[in-house]
Amino acid sequence: MQEILQYLFSGITNGAIYAVIAVGFSMLYNSTELINFAHGEFVMLGGLGIVTLWGGSLLPLPAAFVLTVIGVAFVGFLLERVALRKVSRSQPIVLVIITIGASIFLRGIGMLIWGKDAHAIPSFTKLSPMDVFGAKLMPQSILILAIVLLVVVGLHLFYRKTLTGKAMQACAINEKAAWLSGIPSDQMVLLAFFLSAGIGAIAGIIIAPITMCGYDMGILLGLKGFCAAMLGGLGSLWGSLVGGLLLGISESLGVDTFHPA
Amino acid sequence: MRQIIPIKKGIKRLCLFLAASLLFSSPALSKDTFKIGGVFSVTGRASFLGDPEKKSMEMLVNQINAKGGIDGRLLEAVIYDTEGDPQKTVNAVSKLINKDQVIAIIGPSLTPTTLAVVPFAERSKTLLISCAAGILITEPVKPWVFKTAQSDALAVASIYQHMKAQGIKKAAILSVSDAFGESGKQQLEKQADAYGITVIRSETFGAGDTDMTPQLTKIRKENPEAIICWGTNPGPAVVAKNVKQLGLQIPLYQSHGVASPKFIELASDAAEGIYLPTGKILVADLLPDNDPQKPVLQNYIKEFESRYNMPVSGFGGYAYDAVRMLAEALKGSNGDKEKVRAALEEMKGFVGVSGVFSFSKTEHNGLSPDAFVMVQIRNNTWELIR
Numbered sequence: 001m002q003e004i005l006q007y008l009f010s011g012i013t014n015g016a017i018y019a020v021i022a023v024g025f026s027m028l029y030n031s032t033e034l035i036n037f038a039h040g041e042f043v044m045l046g047g048l049g050i051v052t053l054w055g056g057s058l059l060p061l062p063a064a065f066v067l068t069v070i071g072v073a074f075v076g077f078l079l080e081r082v083a084l085r086k087v088s089r090s091q092p093i094v095l096v097i098i099t100i101g102a103s104i105f106l107r108g109i110g111m112l113i114w115g116k117d118a119h120a121i122p123s124f125t126k127l128s129p130m131d132v133f134g135a136k137l138m139p140q141s142i143l144i145l146a147i148v149l150l151v152v153v154g155l156h157l158f159y160r161k162t163l164t165g166k167a168m169q170a171c172a173i174n175e176k177a178a179w180l181s182g183i184p185s186d187q188m189v190l191l192a193f194f195l196s197a198g199i200g201a202i203a204g205i206i207i208a209p210i211t212m213c214g215y216d217m218g219i220l221l222g223l224k225g226f227c228a229a230m231l232g233g234l235g236s237l238w239g240s241l242v243g244g245l246l247l248g249i250s251e252s253l254g255v256d257t258f259h260p261a
Numbered sequence: 262m263r264q265i266i267p268i269k270k271g272i273k274r275l276c277l278f279l280a281a282s283l284l285f286s287s288p289a290l291s292k293d294t295f296k297i298g299g300v301f302s303v304t305g306r307a308s309f310l311g312d313p314e315k316k317s318m319e320m321l322v323n324q325i326n327a328k329g330g331i332d333g334r335l336l337e338a339v340i341y342d343t344e345g346d347p348q349k350t351v352n353a354v355s356k357l358i359n360k361d362q363v364i365a366i367i368g369p370s371l372t373p374t375t376l377a378v379v380p381f382a383e384r385s386k387t388l389l390i391s392c393a394a395g396i397l398i399t400e401p402v403k404p405w406v407f408k409t410a411q412s413d414a415l416a417v418a419s420i421y422q423h424m425k426a427q428g429i430k431k432a433a434i435l436s437v438s439d440a441f442g443e444s445g446k447q448q449l450e451k452q453a454d455a456y457g458i459t460v461i462r463s464e465t466f467g468a469g470d471t472d473m474t475p476q477l478t479k480i481r482k483e484n485p486e487a488i489i490c491w492g493t494n495p496g497p498a499v500v501a502k503n504v505k506q507l508g509l510q511i512p513l514y515q516s517h518g519v520a521s522p523k524f525i526e527l528a529s530d531a532a533e534g535i536y537l538p539t540g541k542i543l544v545a546d547l548l549p550d551n552d553p554q555k556p557v558l559q560n561y562i563k564e565f566e567s568r569y570n571m572p573v574s575g576f577g578g579y580a581y582d583a584v585r586m587l588a589e590a591l592k593g594s595n596g597d598k599e600k601v602r603a604a605l606e607e608m609k610g611f612v613g614v615s616g617v618f619s620f621s622k623t624e625h626n627g628l629s630p631d632a633f634v635m636v637q638i639r640n641n642t643w644e645l646i647r
Contacts (some may be wrong), residue, residue, distance in 0.1 A: 003478050006507075008472040017471075057480075114309055118495035120527040129506050136474075136507050210502075211471035212495030212527055220469040255464070257473035 002134035007252045009132075013210070014149040020203035021230060022226025022240035024196045026255035027155060029169045030235045034041035034092060037099045038079065040222020042197045045072045046204025047213035048114050055121035055208075070203045075106070076197020080190050097239035103218070118212035132220020144206045151199060152241050159237075168192060205217040286358070295331060295591055297322075298357035298380075299340035300350055300368040301392070304406050307345040310370040313577030314392050316569055318367055321584045324564075341644055343369055347377035354378040358385045364411045364596055367583045368392050370576075373441055376422055379406055390587060392579035395444055398623040407625045409582040410541060411540060411615055411632045413441075416517045417448040419538035419633040421456040422494075423646070424487060429512070431461050435484035435500060437492030438465040444518055445491035460625060461485055466496055473503045487511055493518040498527035505531040517633065521574060527640055532641070538633040539643070540575040547645045550636075553612050561614050567633065578614030586611055624638055 021043055028036050049068035053059050059067065083098055084090075124143060129136040159165040170178040171188045179185050204213070207221070224247060232243025262268060299318050301311035306319050322338045339361045350369050357363045358381060363386035379398070382389035382405050384464060388408030391398050391408040398408050401443055424432065434449050437440035446463060453460050455631035457513050464476040464482045477500070480488060490500045497519045513535050515524070520539035525532045539549060545558040565573045589611070590604035608627075611618040616632025636643040 003482060004480040007475050010472055010478075014472050116306075118498075118525055118527060120495075120498065122529065129508070137508060168405065207471060211499055214495065217469065220467075221471075252472075252475045256479055 003256065005133055006134035008249065009135055009137050009141060011249035011252030012245060012258075013144055013248070014145050014251065015028055015140075015245035017203055017207050017221075017244070018249070019204070019241045019244025020151055020199060020223050020245050021150050021154065021221055022228035022244045023237060024199040024203065025150060025226055025229040026232075026235055026237060026240045027157075027199065028192055028196040029229075030159075030237075031172050031173075032107040034095055034191050035099070035137075035226075036193075036196065037096065037222065037226075038103035038106055039196065039200050039225065040218030041103045041110070041218075042072050042218075043204040043208055043225075044110055044201030044213070044215060045075060045106065045216035045232065046201030047203070047208040047217060048110060048119065048215070050205045050208050051114070051119040051121050051213050055119065061124060065205060070197045072201035073194045073198035076193040077190060078164075079197070080193040082098060085186075103222070107218065108214055110218075116215065118214040120212050121208050122141070123209045137209070140206075140209055144210075147206055148241070149203065151202060151238055152248055155195075155199075155237055157206050164188075164191070172252060291442055294335045294337040295596055296337045296339065296363045297587065298354075298361060298363035298366040299338055299580070300343050300353045300357070300366060300374075301340065302345035302370040302374070303340075303342040305344040305346070306327055307371055308441050308577045309574070310392070311368075311487070313565075313574050313612065314368065314403065314580035316577055317565065317577035317581040318584050320564060321581055321588075323639065325584075326587055327637055328480075332595070333592065334451065334596075335462070336588070339363060343374055343594075345371055345374065347374050350374040351377050351381065354381050358382075358387050359630050362388065362602060364591070364598055365587055367580055367587070372398065372444070375408075379403060382406055386489055388587075388598065388605070390583040390605075392576070392583060395440070396448070397444075402625050405602060407583075407620065407627075409586075409613070409615055409618070409626075410579045411517070412626055413448045413516075414452070415628060415630045416538045416633055417445070417452050418630040420449075420489060420514050420536070421458060421494055422630070423453060423635045424455045424458060425513070427484045427487075427512070430457060430507075431484070432488045433480040433483060433488050433489045434460055434463040434565055435473065435480065435488060436463070436465055437468050437496050439468055439492075441493055441518060442491050445479060449489060449491070452465060464519050466492070466500070468496060470490070470496060471499065473500045477503050477507055477509065481507065481509060485511065487514060489514040489516075491516045491518070494521075494523055495527055498524055501528040501531040501535060520636075522572070525638060529641075532638045535638045536635060536639075536646075538635055540632065541634055542573065542575040542578055542614055544634060544645050547643070553617060554614070556559070557612050558614055560637060582613035582615055585613065 012038050024039050044067055050064055053064035054061055079102055083084030083102055084095055119207050123140050125139045127139040129138050167183045168188045171185045228244035228247045301314045303311040322336045326335045343350040343353055357366055367390050370392050372393040375391040375393045375398050390407045394408055395411040396412045396414050423579040436448055449455050449547055450460055462480050466473050490497050497515050515535055515537040517538050520543055541554050542558055548555045562573045590601045594600040606620050609619045616628040618627035620627040636645050637646055
């Protein structure tokens with residue numbers, strides 16, 4: 001019982017992180033029908049950004065958090081503006097391959113700025129782990145889960161309740177029709193990139209204290225987030241959440257069930 | 262037609278120029294120098310190994326040449342980057358053997374890249390002094406292949422000696438699922454009996470994993486008396502953090518793979534109390550004055566840090582030792598490959614950065630467990646235990 005609970009805690013924490021990454025994939029697909037393989041790199045930039053801004057004690061945590069998210073979102077903005085907008089034959093496959101190129105580029109930039117070593121920062125909270133029926137629950141895990149729920153609920157409301165959100169979805173469904181009805185589809189795509197990169201950065205920030213951040217962390221996290229997004233059905237926010245948690249928990253329980261050779 | 266002629270002329274000129282430059286430059290260089298090759302993973306994931314190795318080799322070659330070279334002949338180093346890729350290593354080594362025609366090759370930096378080029382060195386009878394740790398490189402012994410890095414087996418022996426002294430009988434292993442972790446796990450399982458230790462559980466984690474709590478939970482169920490974690494940064498730092506978070510009170514041993522200040526930085530408070538074996542370079546100043554390696558280590562640290570203005574690591578020492586021993590073996594050989602090889606094989610008691618080397622026909626690593634010392638991390642620094 002105690003072990004199962006520990007596996008669950010660990011799985012849910014990891015799963016929640018996969019879920020935020022998956023949400024980033026999903027929302028971009030929702031708005032642009034594009035899979036952005038540079039998404040893992042936004043996670044990396046978020047993690048390393050908080051390492052520098054907060055870990056280097058330049059700024060207090062809330063300010064560092066906001067600044068990192070905005071900074072990375074701006075990188076997403078630039079990606080769309082500089083690399084994707086300029087493509088003349090914008091078939092999806094061309095754009096997807098450009099995002100793969102962008103991911104390699106961003107990884108290189110990350111390596112130049114932060115070096116090849118991993119970096120670590122302390123937990124956001126100074127509280128010690130809580131004891132739940134003999135299993136340890138990290139305060140950081142609760143924080144992660146809360147932030148993930150906040151992101152998903154926030155996006156849900158954005159799509160359902162605001163005109164901008166609805167317009168964004170309209171662009172994905174039929175860009176020409178949306179354009180004809182007066183929706184500035186170019187700006188919607190730009191906004192989608194901005195938001196998606198920002199969400200990626202949030203994933204990077206919350207994962208930073210529980211693991212180590214390095215320039216190459218985005219590859220694996222991006223892949224797992226993508227898996228979670230596929231599992232939950234690409235484009236569905238709640239599906240991404242469920243997919244992420246499912247992946248995290250099965251990973252963690254898998255350790256107990258399958259014996260390594 | 263009009264366009265083709267100038268191009269043809271250009272090519273002709275280029276060919277002439279190339280031929281001329283080959284004729285006049287290269288023989289002049291290679292006649293009075295000993296040409297030695299280097300292949301290191303200078304860039305890529307394993308650059309933390311290859312970069313200091315390349316720098317150490319260049320530094321030493323410069324020093325030797327400044328003193329007039331060996332038997333009046335200068336050393337000429339040709340160094341290629343392998344990027345840690347076995348295929349690129351094979352290309353680089355073929356180039357060194359066939360095109361540059363070097364007497365000996367220092368490197369590669371990694372076990373997989375070394376194993377990939379061993380057949381080439383053997384076939385062309387070119388001395389290869391690897392800077393990688395894997396025991397497979399020199400076991401079984403291959404006539405032309407040597408290595409200067411301490412084998413995992415020696416690190417395992419150091420850990421078990423310490424555990425035995427502490428009265429620990431039941432241990433659990435948590436290793437990274439790559440070549441380094443796999444080799445460490447094999448050695449740990451192989452040598453356990455000799456020290457009266459039982460390995461009650463063996464778990465693995467992926468190199469990029471972010472949370473090892475599940476594996477540790479499983480280990481906790483078995484009630485071991487100590488945990489041995491085998492990996493390279495950053496995984497083991499995550500393990501150290503998770504051990505503290507789970508409130509496990511048993512000793513945690515790490516491998517020499519994390520023996521660098523970076524580990525303390527990554528694990529921060531969770532590093533406190535961890536035991537690990539390390540090459541002596543990390544604790545050079547703490548060594549007793551009668552340690553034969555102390556002057557060699559202090560000299561190397563001073564030279565490297567003043568020249569490159571970056572902290573020294575044990576990895577550069579592998580190449581430093583290799584070049585120093587090669588220079589020793591080159592004396593009086595007149596560049597004859599077989600003579601150099603024989604001189605190296607007969608070398609005894611050579612005091613290097615990584616240990617005291619004594620080679621023989623059956624031993625091409627030449628180190629004993631005292632190449633390692635056990636240290637404990639206390640107050641964010643290393644403390645020597647004896």
